[in-house]
Amino acid sequence: MDLNIVQSEEELEAELDQGAFFLLKHSLTCPISAQAKSEYEKFSKQSDFPCCILNIQQSRDLSNKIAERFNVKHESPQVLLFQNQQVTWHESHFSITADQLHNRL
Template sequence: MKRFHGKEDFNLAFQGSDQLLVLKHSSTCPISQVAYEEYESFANEHEQLPLYYLIVQEDRPLSNYIAETFKVKHESPQALLFKNGELAWHASHWDITYDSLTKAINK
């Protein structure tokens, strides 16, 4: 699991992967902390997948860029799965679980 530090990081990962999973994480929200822990647990068992996160408070421009580019309402926490250059799935808040991430990847 790697952290994005700007649009350039995101664009490099996005262009270099057929599949990319991203978590928008709020460092001040307890719901986001639970989602982060679920995402981290998933990441620890799926190290072969390109898994990234960003901290919304520290990288709002990237968070906004993703929302605008892929026409998905910003939420935090929010998990987004990109496949073949398109947004294939997204979930927010309590819907971000190990099981929901597994189902999304396996679709």
Template sequence: MIKKIDTIEQFEEVLTKEETFYLLKHSLTCPISQEAYNEYEKFSKENPSIPAYYLAVQEARPLSNEIAEKFAIKHESPQAILFSTGKAEWNASHWKITKKSLEQAINGEH
């Protein structure tokens, strides 16, 4: 199940609590972002043991900016980021966000 986060505090809590998790930066108005969200959702349904979160860029701009700055990842939307032990290990954007790319990243094939 994909959980929505909106604040920096929520993100910091997830970063502390979860060993490994995915985060999707999602735009509510972009059709490419909707496709990426659909792929993310498919991945999440088939891999329920891997925590999956998302933020809506229009609703959580401070959080989106904080992640870009803190982890030195240029902001893009849509953008999927794999976090492990408090670090951003992998990220992809736009059409590169697929169920297969998410599976490969979690299995260390990136």
């Protein structure tokens, strides 16, 4: 499945209205984040579950608003599982693997 890029509050709200999805907060300059993104992309190709990505450097304000609104400390890379308009699970750094994402479904 393709990764939807979330860059605005409106795009985030649209995803929340659709239902459950994963969101990866990704740093464009961090090698750990590049590894996490690779695992995330691997998962998205193996699954029909909706997957979105937020590039931190391009949408820092939105990233901070998500951390504040959903009371989840910002980390990068970080994956969040949204269900029923809430973050029900999150993980960061090397713990972001395709297997870990599959285990959350």
